[in-house]
Amino acid sequence: MNSTEKLVQFPLFFRLSGGGGKQQRRKRQRRKRTAVVIREKRGREERETLTPGTTGNVVGNRRRGRRSATASNSTKSFSSTETTAVVSASPTPAESFDFSFDSTTPRPRLSADQLRYCCEALHHLKAKAPQTIRQEFQTLQANRMTALDMRSRCTVALDSSNYSKNRYTDVVPFDDNRVILKQCADYRSSARGFINASFIMTSESVSRFIATQGPLSHTSEDFWEMIIQYHCPIIVMLTRLVDNYRTLKCVDYFQAENGPREFGNICIATKRIESADTSLVWRFLEVKYKESEEPPLSVLHVQYPEWPDHGVPKDTLAVREIFKRISSVPPSLGPIVVHCSAGIGRTGTYCVIHNTIQRVLVGDMSALDLVNTVTTFRSQRIGMVQTLEQYLFCYDVIIDALKDLISDGNSHGSL
Numbered sequence: 001m002n003s004t005e006k007l008v009q010f011p012l013f014f015r016l017s018g019g020g021g022k023q024q025r026r027k028r029q030r031r032k033r034t035a036v037v038i039r040e041k042r043g044r045e046e047r048e049t050l051t052p053g054t055t056g057n058v059v060g061n062r063r064r065g066r067r068s069a070t071a072s073n074s075t076k077s078f079s080s081t082e083t084t085a086v087v088s089a090s091p092t093p094a095e096s097f098d099f100s101f102d103s104t105t106p107r108p109r110l111s112a113d114q115l116r117y118c119c120e121a122l123h124h125l126k127a128k129a130p131q132t133i134r135q136e137f138q139t140l141q142a143n144r145m146t147a148l149d150m151r152s153r154c155t156v157a158l159d160s161s162n163y164s165k166n167r168y169t170d171v172v173p174f175d176d177n178r179v180i181l182k183q184c185a186d187y188r189s190s191a192r193g194f195i196n197a198s199f200i201m202t203s204e205s206v207s208r209f210i211a212t213q214g215p216l217s218h219t220s221e222d223f224w225e226m227i228i229q230y231h232c233p234i235i236v237m238l239t240r241l242v243d244n245y246r247t248l249k250c251v252d253y254f255q256a257e258n259g260p261r262e263f264g265n266i267c268i269a270t271k272r273i274e275s276a277d278t279s280l281v282w283r284f285l286e287v288k289y290k291e292s293e294e295p296p297l298s299v300l301h302v303q304y305p306e307w308p309d310h311g312v313p314k315d316t317l318a319v320r321e322i323f324k325r326i327s328s329v330p331p332s333l334g335p336i337v338v339h340c341s342a343g344i345g346r347t348g349t350y351c352v353i354h355n356t357i358q359r360v361l362v363g364d365m366s367a368l369d370l371v372n373t374v375t376t377f378r379s380q381r382i383g384m385v386q387t388l389e390q391y392l393f394c395y396d397v398i399i400d401a402l403k404d405l406i407s408d409g410n411s412h413g414s415l
Contacts, residue, residue: 115409122402126246162194173198198381206358213343214250223265231334237303238346278318312393347383
């Protein structure tokens, strides 16, 4: 069993639609087709296999014209010291989902190895003194990036063409791992496909994230372009639209109530809204280009409005519930989009929690070094996990989630 297979398979509350016979076979055949070009060179035949769509750009018009309904996925590899973006130009068909949602669905049993990993991790984390954790955060803060370093790594974000697309001018993506939107008919070369969003990742065996700011009124269409182009199945929203001081933290880019909504050439349909006792709001959305004949992309949107800016929730229950419901999504389906207002504090905190638990479940005990994880994430987006309170909250949620997993494993027996 490889490391990916070791991931605990929590119930998918939206399952891949099976579809019917001939139509599905035709789709699979189209995906597998390759163009074979045979040419002669120096008296010998050489064979090249070209994937359709690997040359040229995805062309369309974001605002008025027709747009291609598919765009490329990106493959990324990161270490704790550097980030490297590798973007494939080959379009990949979007997956569709059957939203089957039941919050009472029991978790599948852990394997014996997974139960042992959880017990070892819990013992290690509980043995850490609070003062040691505080010292860890002081170390992180002492090694923060300077404003000069940030400017040298964020030239695209700070370009005059893109300056107004940033909610906060001191929270912008690095050039080397920023999310890049594909070209369209009204594309300005100076903008270079900019959106204030960053790829966040530690390894191929666990989920990758896109950390982004809460959309502005004039960047909402770009946000949905990103969701479609990178086939993002889940959006985790960790902010209210307006805070207690009546400050706008995020524009309503989804739809507060059931029904359709349009952003330029993109149509968003809210199929269902469900609330939970933990104040979580689950929205089941379908997203597509208005003139496209492709089926819509199904997106699960969860909002946690009670997580305060620069602070933490009163307990760990809601965050554990988010992890429980979305952690079984295979990393291959696409990145999980996480945002708050700036896309670094609450966003970074959730990414650290989710990433750490998933890595423990595949036996990666280096995940227990939260200093290294936060350092890695800060090398991919500035300021991830902003406050000591948020850093302590990471430990609290991870410990409680491990207790949940161990309790379930002991109750039902391991595999």
